[in-house]
Structures are given as C-alpha cells and as structure tokens.
C-alpha cells in the first residue's frame with residue numbers, strides 16, 4: 001500500500017512537471033476537422049479523464065502513386081524485410097527482383113507486377129504468388145480520435161505494435177507504427193506513396209512517416225527516384241499529436257537542429273514554436289520506418305474509431321417543374337439534417353454564373369424526413385439550370401446535382417370576361433392575331449383574324465351560341481394558347 005501511494009505521488013510530481021500542454025485548445029492546430037469537443041473518457045488502465053474528441057472525413061490529402069504497373073515503371077516506396085536487399089526502398093524493378101530471388105513470385109512473365117486490393121475484404125489472388133498491395137480509397141468514412149486533454153504517464157512506456165496508431169496528424173490522418181512485415185504476409189508488400197502513407201484495407205489513408213520530413217529520409221537512404229510533392233516539406237513542422245496527448249514534430253527542432261537527447265520514444269523536453277518548453281516526440285529522418293517506437297503516456301480507450309461519414313444533410317431528392325411557364329416548382333426532401341443552417345436556390349443560364357434566388361431556413365438537426373416546396377415566381381425565358389446549396393452553421397456548404405428547365409415565351413396575360421358570358425365576350429390582349437371558339441365536341445363555332453387594333457380589347461358577340469363550355473384558342477403570331485370560356489344564354 002505504501003508503495004502504491006509512493007508511486008501515485010511520483011506520478012503526480014512527474015505529471016505536474018511535464019504537464020505543459022494541459023487544457024490547451026489543440027483544435028487550433030488541426031485542418032478540416034468535422035467536429036471537435038471535450039468529452040468524458042476512460043484512459044487505458046481505467047482512469048476516468050477528459051479527452052478531445054476530434055472527427056475528420058477520411059482521406060483529406062492527395063495521395064499515391066503506389067504499385068508500379070511493370071518492371072519498367074516506378075511506384076511509391078516499401079519496407080522489405082526479406083533476405084535479399086532488405087530495407088526501405090523504391091517500388092521498382094530492383095525490389096521486385098530481390099523478392100523473386102527470395103522465392104516470391106511477384107513479377108509476371110510479361111514483366112507486369114502482380115497487385116492486389118484488400119479493400120472491403122477483397123483481394124483474391126493465389127497463395128502461390130506474392131502481390132504489391134494497393135487498396136481502394138473510401139472517402140465516405142469518418143475517423144474519430146480521442147486524445148487525453150492532460151497527458152498522464154504510467155510507470156512504463158507504451159510500446160507500439162506493428163501498424164498501431166501512434167498519433168493523429170494535423171490533417172486528421174492517422175499516423176501508424178511500422179507497416180506490416182512482407183515476410184510474415186507471404187511476400188505481399190504494402191505500397192506506400194512518396195509522402196509516406198497509403199490506404200488501409202478499410203479505405204482510410206494513414207501515414208507511416210511524417211510527410212513534412214520524408215524527403216530527408218529519402219536522401220538518407222539515397223533514394224532519388226521519388227519525392228514527396230503533395231505535402232510541403234518543413235522539417236520543424238508540428239506534424240500531429242500522439243495519442244497520449246503530447247505533440248509530435250517532424251524530424252527537427254524549431255531551430256532546425258536534430259535533437260541529441262531523445263529518449264527511447266524519440267521524445268524530449270525542449271522549446272517548441274507552438275507550446276514553448278514542452279515534452280514532445282519527433283519522427284525520425286534517420287531511420288525508416290520512422291515513427292516513435294513507444295509513447296510515454298496512456299492513451300484513451302478506443303482512441304481511434306472508423307464509422308460512416310454523416311453529411312450535414314442526407315438529400316433524398318431535388319426536383320424542379322415548370323408550372324405553365326408561369327413559375328418553377330422547386331421540391332426537395334431530406335432524410336436527416338445535422339447542423340443545417342439554410343438552403344439557397346441558385347439559378348444559372350450557362351451553369352457557370354449563378355444567382356441566388358431564394359434562401360430557406362434549414363431544420364438545424366432533424367432525424368425525420370422533411371419535404372420542402374418553394375417556387376421561383378419569376379422564371380426567365382429559355383433553358384435555365386437550378387441547384388440547391390446547403391450551408392451549415394460552420395459556413396461549410398455542399399451543392400446538389402443540377403436540374404434544368406425550359407421556360408417558353410409567354411403570351412402576355414390575357415383577360416377574358418365576363419364569365420359566364422351572356423351577350424358579349426371581351427378579350428383583352430394587345431398581341432392577339434386570331435381567335436377561335438371551339439365547342440365541347442371540338443368543333444369550331446367561330447373564328448376571326450384580328451387586324452392590328454388600336455384597342456387591346458376584342459369584342460365577340462356570343463348571344464347566338466348555345467349555353468355551355470367552350471374553348472377559346474388564341475394565336476399571338478407565334479404560338480397558341482387555349483382558355484376555357486363559359487357561355488350562358490338561358
């Protein structure tokens with residue numbers, strides 16, 4: 001018991017000494033998180049604490065290339081642990097020839113490289129062959145990370161297993177420990193892109209290197225065939241946060257120097273640009289793979305989870321209909337809404353320049369189906385495109401697919417009166433060139449061409465027509481329009 005208390009005091013002392021990023025708003029260092037909050041959590045070992053819960057959409061950065069097509073091509077990089085020429089190297093002919101020498105059949109007779117996609121449990125292939133692994137990306141995933149708000153160091157360091165999550169990058173990309181052994185996986189070699197990452201079989205991109213300093217690793221290994229061009233190189237960059245809550249930097253300190261006092265977890269307490277003097281880790285640019293082999297603090301239980309990405313709105317439909325060239329009916333339905341501030345209806349003649357024509361409030365958060373019905377009461381003549389823009393409370397927005405509608409030229413509004421007509425029927429419209437009165441059987445009972453009139457009003461004597469419903473067909477020189485007329489001569 002005394003020993004336990006002593007240990008607890010030691011923890012507390014240690015913890016207070018290095019507790020330099022406690023309660024820092026680390027969200028300010030992330031790009032593109034979809035949500036961020038502080039939640040109750042349980043740390044490994046059962047301690048109750050608070051954690052940052054940060055969510056990201058999968059695959060936020062450009063990636064690839066991975067497997068080369070054939071022995072004349074160059075792909076990404078790989079870590080080979082076989083007998084012949086092992087180590088970190090480029091995915092090219094020399095690597096595959098070394099694998100062939102070790103008994104892995106990865107080059108087909110025609111010189112192409114066997115490759116396999118493990119996404120969604122796929123892959124197939126034959127156990128007689130070895131494969132370059134390149135998985136499909138699934139951009140519809142949401143990654144959730146839990147990071148203790150206050151780092152807490154247990155007595156022993158936490159050794160990282162192969163592929164274990166070590167950290168979360170500032171881009172929201174998981175940073176994992178060593179990629180899987182090629183030898184233990186029957187010669188199947190995971191391809192890593194030139195910035196040090198690749199797709200998990202679940203479809204999310206993750207890094208095995210700090211992308212900001214990987215070009216230094218390439219020069220250490222004499223690799224000049226590939227380089228990272230998709231992530232800005234900055235050897236002193238804050239690359240992310242380890243899952244115990246300590247910051248993790250690329251290979252160098254803020255003055256550009258390589259630390260000489262790193263502990264077994266590649267960590268030390270030194271000055272940082274973001275947190276002042278603070279304990280932090282580095283990703284090596286001397287070794288490859290280069291992630292810290294251990295972490296000092298405890299991580300949260302379920303520090304990393306993958307689910308389906310929930311978009312702010314789940315749009316079921318967006319339809320538009322021309323109502324007699326008078327107005328455009330706009331209808332859409334959402335199955336659910338999350339954080340939905342408002343909708344904007346936009347209209348365009350060419351699909352490039354858009355004007356906002358309506359703004360409609362969203363439901364905020366809703367889990368039931370909502371139907372929306374609005375009108376464009378001033379449609380323009382010709383073919384126009386419409387789209388629905390959804391804006392959330394964080395000013396993020398998405399667009400629906402385009403819909404098009406053709407609005408025909410309208411005959412200027414006509415007035416027909418009185419109804420029912422007994423003696424005279426008056427028709428008011430300045431553009432009318434002819435009128436035809438048709439009875440309910442479809443027979444023409446009256447027809448007249450009109451001269452250019454001074455008056456807008458035409459008078460038709462209907463006193464000799466029988467009572468009933470008639471149709472008045474009006475021609476404006478361009479098109480016909482038919483209106484119902486009731487005559488009552490009882």
Ligand SMILES: [Zn+2]
Nearest residue numbers: 176179198206
């Ligand atoms: Zn991996």
Ligand SMILES: [Zn+2]
Nearest residue numbers: 252253259270
């Ligand atoms: Zn440092």
